[in-house]
Amino acid sequence: MTAPFLAAARGETPSHTPIWIMRQAGRYLPEYRETRKQAGGFQEMTHTPDLATEVTLQPIRRFGMDAAILFSDIMTPLEGMGIDLRFAPGPVIDNPIRSVADVERLRPLEPEEGVPFVLETCRNLSRELPESVPLIGFAGAPFTLLCYLIEGHGTKSFVQARSFLRSELDATRLLLDKLAHAQALYLEAQARAGARALMIFDSWVGLLDAPTFRALERPAIARILEHLRPLGVPLMYFPNQGGHLHAEVAGLDADVIGVDWRIPLEDADEAMGGEFTLQGNLDPSILMAPPEALLTAADSVLDAGRSLKRGHVFNLGHGIDKSTDPDQVARLVDHVHAAPVRSSEAGA
Ligand code: CP3
DSSP: OOOHHHHHHTTSOOSSOOBOOTTOSSTTSHHHHHHHHHHTSHHHHHHOHHHHHHHHHHHHHHHOOSOEEOSSOTTHHHHTTTOOOEESSSEEOSSOOOSHHHHHHOOOOOHHHHOHHHHHHHHHHHHHSOTTSOEEEEEEOHHHHHHHHHHSBOOSSOHHHHHHHHHOHHHHHHHHHHHHHHHHHHHHHHHHTTOSEEEEEETTGGGSOHHHIIIIIHHHHHHHHHHHGGGOSOEEEEETTOGGGHHHHTTSSOSEEEOOTTSOHHHHHHHTTTOSEEEEEEOGGGGGSOHHHHHHHHHHHHHHHHTOSSEEEEEESSOOOTTOOHHHHHHHHHHHHHSOOOOTTTTO
16 A cells, blocks of 8 residues: 555545644654753764664654654754854854855765765665655755755844845856756655655745746756656645745646745645645644643544545644644644545545
8 A cells, every 4th residue: 555645645535534744753752852961962973873863762662653854953953064164053054155156166976975974864764764754865955945044044034145145146156056966866766775765945935026936046956856657656845935936836746845834824825736746734823822721723634635636645834833732743644544534535
C-alpha cells in the first residue's frame, strides 16, 4: 500500500489523512533538548549524522507522524558555498553580502563535498524509516536565502535585502540564479541519498508584491522544479504568507503547495485552480488552547481538506512553537488519524 503521505501528495486517496508538523523535531520535545545539550548546540547536531538522524526520528517514534523531515536548516548548504554561519538561535552571518563582488565570490555548491553530513543523514534515515513514513528533503527558496544572506540575520521586514533588490537589480538576478542552481543540485543530492519528497521553504516571499514575485522569484522556483521533475518524487513549495501570490503560484510544476493559516484552504484551492494537493494549515497557536478547542479547530481544517479538488496533507500553517505541550501534539495526530478520509469523489 502506498504511504498515506505519498498518496495524498500524488492526488490519490490515502488510507487516512496524513499529518506531519513543520519543526516537528525541535525544542518543544524534552528528548530533543536532551540530545541538543549532549551535542553542545544546534549546528553540532546538524553536522553529526547520528545525532541528526536521532532527532529526525524522535517525533516519528513519539507521535507516529506520516512523514519525517530531515533535521537540518535552510541555511546549512550555504556553508558549502563559502558562507560563515552561526545560529543564535536563528541564523547569523557576520559578513553578509553587500555588493556584486560579494555575490561573485559565492562558490558553486558541490553537495557531496560541501555538505557530506547532510547526505549521510539522508542515507541513514532511508535505512531507519519504515516504508510507510517517507523522508522529506528540503531547501530554502532563493529569495528567502537572499534575505538572510544580505541582512545577515532575521528581521521582520528585511529592509536591507529589499533595498538591495531595488538598487542592485543585476546583482540580485545573479544571486537568485546562483542560489537556484545550488538548491536544485542540493535537493537532487538529497533525493539520490534517500529523500522521497522534496520541499522548498519560501518563508519570506510574502514580502514581495505579485509583479516582483513574477519577475524574480517565480522563475527561480520554476527552474528548481524543472531540474527536479525527472527524479519522480513529489515536489512541494511553501510560499509562507503568500496568499496574495496564489494566482502566480498556479501553473508551477509542483505537486503540493503549503498554505499558511491566514488563508482558508478552500480559498487557496480556488485561487490556484485546484491543481495541487494542499498542505496545512492549522494556526500553531491553537495548540495552546484547551483540548476541545484544539480538536474543533482541527475538524475545521479536516473539513476544508475534504473539499479540496486534489488532496490534503494535514500540517500547521507554520512551525510549531517551542512552548507547545507535546501531549497536545499527540492529541492532534491521533485525532487526524481517526478522522474519516475524503472520498475519491470529493470536489468532483
Ligand atoms: O523539524 C523540522 O522542521 C526540520 C528541521 C528544520 C529546521 N529549520 C531546524 C531548526 C527546518 C525544515 C528548518 C527550516 C528553516 N530554518 C526555515 C524555513 C521554515 C520557516 O520556519 O519558515 C527558516 C526560515 C529557517 C531559519 C531559522 N533557523 C530560524 C529563523 C531559526 C530560529 C528558530 C527558532 O525557533 O528560534 C533557526 C534555527 C532552527 N532551525 C532550530 C531548529 C530546530 C532551533 C534551533 C535550536 O535548537 O536552538
